[in-house]
Structure formats: structure tokens, C-alpha cells
Amino acid sequence: MRKVLLPLTLLSCTAIAAEPPAATKPLTTAEIIESATPSDWRRLDPADTLYLDLASGRVVIELSRHYAPGHVAAIKAFASARYWDGLAINRVQDNFVVQWGDPDNRKPLPKDLKPIAPEFSHATDKALPFTALPDTDGWAKQAGFTDGMAAARADGQQWLAHCYGAIGVGRDNAPDSGHGNELYVVIGQSPRQLDRNVAVVGKVWRGMELLASLPRGTSGGLGLYEKAEQRVPIKVRLATEVPAAERTNLEVMREDRAVFAAFVEARRNRRDDWYLKPAGHIDVCNVNVPVREIGVRP
Amino acid sequence: MRKVLLPLTLLSCTAIAAEPPAATKPLTTAEIIESATPSDWRRLDPADTLYLDLASGRVVIELSRHYAPGHVAAIKAFASARYWDGLAINRVQDNFVVQWGDPDNRKPLPKDLKPIAPEFSHATDKALPFTALPDTDGWAKQAGFTDGMAAARADGQQWLAHCYGAIGVGRDNAPDSGHGNELYVVIGQSPRQLDRNVAVVGKVWRGMELLASLPRGTSGGLGLYEKAEQRVPIKVRLATEVPAAERTNLEVMREDRAVFAAFVEARRNRRDDWYLKPAGHIDVCNVNVPVREIGVRP
Numbered sequence: 001m002r003k004v005l006l007p008l009t010l011l012s013c014t015a016i017a018a019e020p021p022a023a024t025k026p027l028t029t030a031e032i033i034e035s036a037t038p039s040d041w042r043r044l045d046p047a048d049t050l051y052l053d054l055a056s057g058r059v060v061i062e063l064s065r066h067y068a069p070g071h072v073a074a075i076k077a078f079a080s081a082r083y084w085d086g087l088a089i090n091r092v093q094d095n096f097v098v099q100w101g102d103p104d105n106r107k108p109l110p111k112d113l114k115p116i117a118p119e120f121s122h123a124t125d126k127a128l129p130f131t132a133l134p135d136t137d138g139w140a141k142q143a144g145f146t147d148g149m150a151a152a153r154a155d156g157q158q159w160l161a162h163c164y165g166a167i168g169v170g171r172d173n174a175p176d177s178g179h180g181n182e183l184y185v186v187i188g189q190s191p192r193q194l195d196r197n198v199a200v201v202g203k204v205w206r207g208m209e210l211l212a213s214l215p216r217g218t219s220g221g222l223g224l225y226e227k228a229e230q231r232v233p234i235k236v237r238l239a240t241e242v243p244a245a246e247r248t249n250l251e252v253m254r255e256d257r258a259v260f261a262a263f264v265e266a267r268r269n270r271r272d273d274w275y276l277k278p279a280g281h282i283d284v285c286n287v288n289v290p291v292r293e294i295g296v297r298p
Numbered sequence: 299m300r301k302v303l304l305p306l307t308l309l310s311c312t313a314i315a316a317e318p319p320a321a322t323k324p325l326t327t328a329e330i331i332e333s334a335t336p337s338d339w340r341r342l343d344p345a346d347t348l349y350l351d352l353a354s355g356r357v358v359i360e361l362s363r364h365y366a367p368g369h370v371a372a373i374k375a376f377a378s379a380r381y382w383d384g385l386a387i388n389r390v391q392d393n394f395v396v397q398w399g400d401p402d403n404r405k406p407l408p409k410d411l412k413p414i415a416p417e418f419s420h421a422t423d424k425a426l427p428f429t430a431l432p433d434t435d436g437w438a439k440q441a442g443f444t445d446g447m448a449a450a451r452a453d454g455q456q457w458l459a460h461c462y463g464a465i466g467v468g469r470d471n472a473p474d475s476g477h478g479n480e481l482y483v484v485i486g487q488s489p490r491q492l493d494r495n496v497a498v499v500g501k502v503w504r505g506m507e508l509l510a511s512l513p514r515g516t517s518g519g520l521g522l523y524e525k526a527e528q529r530v531p532i533k534v535r536l537a538t539e540v541p542a543a544e545r546t547n548l549e550v551m552r553e554d555r556a557v558f559a560a561f562v563e564a565r566r567n568r569r570d571d572w573y574l575k576p577a578g579h580i581d582v583c584n585v586n587v588p589v590r591e592i593g594v595r596p
Contacts, residue, residue, distance in 0.1 A: 270491060
């Protein structure tokens with residue numbers, strides 16, 4: 001019997017490139033990605049990169065250079081201070097978030113800790129990069145990308161969107177109660193209702209499968225682990241504080257390039273033989289921005 | 299130190315009900331659900347209910363009475379024939395699907411097996427229930443529900459949408475190549491590009507956390523398990539073929555009721571103290587339709 005499978009999500013899909021290829025057969029998504037030149041890729045800056053190491057492998061997080069600078073600085077300071085050593089992932093709520101921090105208040109926070117301004121959105125200005133998608137959704141006037149991270153615009157404001165892999169800062173009811181020591185990652189359908197209510201600080205570029213496959217917690221309707229021994233130990237380090245030979249060096253496709261536009265169009269309108277009805281649309285949270293691992297540069 | 303957490307997704311949220319409550323404080327989502335009367339709930343018909351039993355627990359699937367009747371009949375026949383006994387979940391692709399079937403072609407299919415007409419969408423008519431959401435997305439002209447399952451409308455057609463928990467029939471390139479023996483469940487951001495390209499046959503009402511937390515496969519870029527021993531054994535039974543005492547009896551909130559409209563509005567505009575900026579919008583795939591377990595009726 002023939003195997004009946006859904007098609008490859010990446011490799012078997014073909015595309016209408018922004019510039020039509022010479023051949024009559026449209027390029028596959030893989031071919032589009034392969035056609036990217038070195039300048040079409042952006043290397044993650046180790047100074048903005050956080051490694052969340054689990055026993056099962058490494059999660060690579062990029063902290064945004066453009067949004068929530070106060071929160072990002074706080075997170076870097078917690079990482080440098082080894083704040084999360086001995087702490088763990090303590091919450092995995094199905095179709096929502098994975099979260100780590102200090103639910104038992106074991107780690108004292110600095111006594112002089114100052115509240116961080118909310119930074120839940122940012123005034124739209126020319127200094128803040130944004131490459132619009134051709135499509136919109138119902139959550140905002142415009143959707144697009146900043147450094148490959150899903151973003152949205154409305155009302156003169158711009159913010160990072162809660163898509164799969166987005167990382168944000170847990171907070172209490174007070175808008176300035178998020179210190180950056182409790183972080184969550186989206187693991188399900190994009191909870192866009194959180195947009196503009198929390199500081200989104202970055203994105204997981206590698207290792208989502210390690211977070212999303214963790215056992216769900218069952219406590220409090222929040223996905224908290226019932227018992228401390230269920231928690232998943234973590235080690236969090238800034239990439240700059242890891243020896244170069246132990247780093248994971250990633251490059252992300254730049255969104256302001258023709259090759260990215262071709263990639264998006266190939267996802268908006270799937271042209272491989274499996275698809276009967278291309279959607280002619282894509283949601284910003286469905287664009288899996290290309291990322292690749294590279295060797296250590298000499 | 300105070301715990302810094304994201305808010306409860308369900309219990310702590312408050313609502314503006316369709317009919318404003320007498321009290322000035324808006325009802326919480328939990329209060330809205332509690333206010334539902336028995337007739338606001340629909341009990342799953344055991345004849346349309348499939349149990350996917352794993353070592354870790356039970357996944358409860360409802361097969362739609364309204365969409366893809368040819369595929370649904372085929373699935374019921376496979377279940378009654380114990381077709382999946384000895385087979386397993388063999389594919390878990392992160393942020394996409396969990397799939398089970400017969401990748402090694404161990405189980406012969408009936409020799410007289412006839413192709414099933416595609417059934418990827420259905421002409422919109424009065425006999426096909428549809429309760430519209432107030433909001434739309436970019437994937438279709440209208441979004442809504444049929445029996446609590448996310449659905450969409452455009453071009454005089456209507457179909458079940460690929461939201462988290464939707465179950466569909468894997469197929470090859472030929473539109474009629476899906477026999478119903480290879481099934482998949484959506485476990486990530488809704489892959490709506492699949493809409494109208496596959497027969498969606500139903501929805502998982504309970505046990506998504508068991509499927510979504512399975513280890514991801516690493517083979518072929520498809521999430522296939524590399525080794526046969528990684529596969530997850532399954533037992534699939536129609537609820538009618540399980541003794542009444544062993545059934546899981548679920549009720550789903552009916553979408554054509556005022557209480558459901560109040561529930562949706564409470565999710566569109568979160569009014570609890572945590573939210574600063576209610577979205578004024580919801581995506582059909584973000585509406586977690588209320589479901590509850592009930593005792594066996596005498």
C-alpha cells in the first residue's frame with residue numbers, strides 16, 4: 001500500500017518568485033532558500049542571544065534589539081548573574097505557554113530592583129524596522145516582521161506579536177510588575193489577545209520542539225507542575241558568556257530582501273502538485289522564517 | 299517574592315455578556331459557563347465519537363455529522379474492523395501535526411476499496427449549520443462554528459478549518475487518495491493553508507495535551523519517527539463499541555445560544571484586571587469552545 005501522508009511543509013512546496021524564474025516550473029521553497037546570497041542572511045549577535053539549555057538539548061533565543069530594551073537589559077543581567085541556575089521550567093500549559101522562573105521564591109531579587117516601564121508597544125517611527133506582509137489578520141491593521149520576528153501595527157504603535165516561539169515577560173496585574181525573571185514561550189495557536197498587554201522580548205529560533213513536547217502540567221488550570229520533581233531544570237546563558245566552540249551559530253533570513261518576498265509568496269500560494277487550492281493568503285504567525293546553523297567563523 | 303504569572307486563560311477572565319448582568323462587575327468566563335442551562339449543552343453522540351487510547355490516556359474525537367460523510371463512514375468502518383490495532387502514531391511534526399496509520403503497509407486494505415470523493419468543502423445551504431463569529435480573518439470571508447468545530451465560508455462553500463485539534467484525512471497527490479486510514483491532528487499554529495485541500499472530519503475534544511506533548515520525530519523533515527520502537531501504540535474504538543461504563547461522556551456548549559455569544563464576547567474583550575488592552579477581536583482558532591465531562595446517564 002502506498003503511504004498516504006500530508007505533504008512536506010517545506011521541501012516539496014513550490015513557489016511563484018517575486019521575479020519569475022526562467023524555467024516554467026516554479027521554484028520550490030527549498031530552491032528559493034538555496035538561492036539566497038550570504039547578504040540575504042543575518043547572523044544572530046551573540047550579545048543578543050540566550051541559550052536555554054535543557055537535558056534534552058539547546059533552545060536558542062534571540063532578544064530583540066528594537067523592542068522592550070528595559071526588559072531585555074534586565075533579562076541579560078539575570079542571565080549574567082546566573083539567576084536561573086537551580087531554577088526550572090515549572091509551567092507547561094497546553095496550547096498556550098511554557099514558563100520558567102522562581103515560583104517558590106527561592107532566589108532573592110536585588111533589593112534595589114526598580115520597576116521597568118511596560119514597553120508593551122512602541123511608537124511607529126522610521127528608526128524601528130518593519131517589513132509588511134501583503135496580508136493582514138483581524139488582530140491589527142498591519143502585520144509584518146522586524147528581524148524575522150512577527151510584528152504588528154495599529155494606532156501609530158508597533159509591537160512584537162504573540163506567535164509560536166515568541167518569548168515574553170510574565171507579570172502580575174500591575175503593568176510594571178514584570179521584572180524579566182519569569183519568562184514564557186508561546187507553544188500553541190498564537191494567543192494574540194496578549195499583544196500589547198505584555199512585553200514580548202524576542203523569539204526562539206531553534207529548539208521549539210524541546211519546549212513544545214514537554215509534559216503538560218495539571219495544576220491550577222494554568223499548566224503548573226503539581227510536584228517540584230516534575231520541573232525541568234534549565235541553564236540559561238548569554239551566548240557571549242559561552243566559549244565560542246560551544247555556541248550555536250544561527251543565521252536568519254532578512255525580511256527586507258527579494259528572496260524573502262519570494263519565500264513568503266511561495267507560502268501564500270502553494271504551487272506543488274499536492275495543493276489543489278492555494279490560499280492566496282498567509283497569517284504572520286504561519287510564516288516560518290528560514291533559519292540555518294553555520295559553522296564558527298574564523 | 300510575589301509570583302509573576304500570566305493570567306489564567308479561562309478562570310480569571312471576565313466578560314461583557316450579551317445581556318449585561320445586573321451587577322456592575324462583569325461576569326467571569328467561569329461564571330458565564332456556569333450560567334449555561336442543560337439545553338445550552340450538546341452531548342456527543344457515541345455513534346460519532348472515536349476514542350484514541352494511548353498508554354498515557356484517552357483522546358476523545360468527534361466525527362462531524364455534517365462534513366465529509368464519505369470519509370467519516372470509512373473511518374468508522376476502519377475502527378469497527380479494528381484496523382488500527384497494532385498500528386501506531388508514527389509522525390509528530392512540531393508546530394504542525396500528529397499522524398497515525400500504516401507507514402509500513404502492514405495492514406492490507408480491502409481489495410474492493412473504492413476512492414472517496416474529496417469532500418474538502420461543502421456547498422453552503424440552510425441544512426448545513428453555521429454560527430458566524432463577529433470577527434473574520436484573512437483566510438476566508440467568514441468564520442464560525444458547526445457543532446463547536448471551527449468552520450469558514452467563502453465562494454458559496456463552507457468547510458471545517460484547520461485549527462488546533464482539528465482532525466483530517468492524509469492523502470497523496472490525487473484528491474481521492476485519502477482512504478481514512480491515515481489520520482492527522484493539528485498540534486500547532488493553525489495551518490489554514492490546508493483548508494479546502496484535505497477532508498477535515500472532526501475535532502479532538504479531550505486529550506490534546508497527550509498528543510501535543512509527544513516527542514517530535516526527526517526523519518524526512520516530516521516529523522516521522524526514525525525507528526519503529528519510537529512509535530506510540532494506539533487503540534481506536536468507536537464509543538458505541540466500548541462498554542457504557544468505560545466511555546468518556548462529554549458535552550460541548552452549543553454555539554447557537556446566548557451563553558455562547560457571551561462567552562465569545564468575554565474572550566474578544568478580556569475585562570479582568572490583568573488586561574490593559576482588550577483586543578476587541580478573536581480568531582476562530584482561538585475560541586476554546588467549552589466542553590465538560592458528565593457522568594453516565596441512567
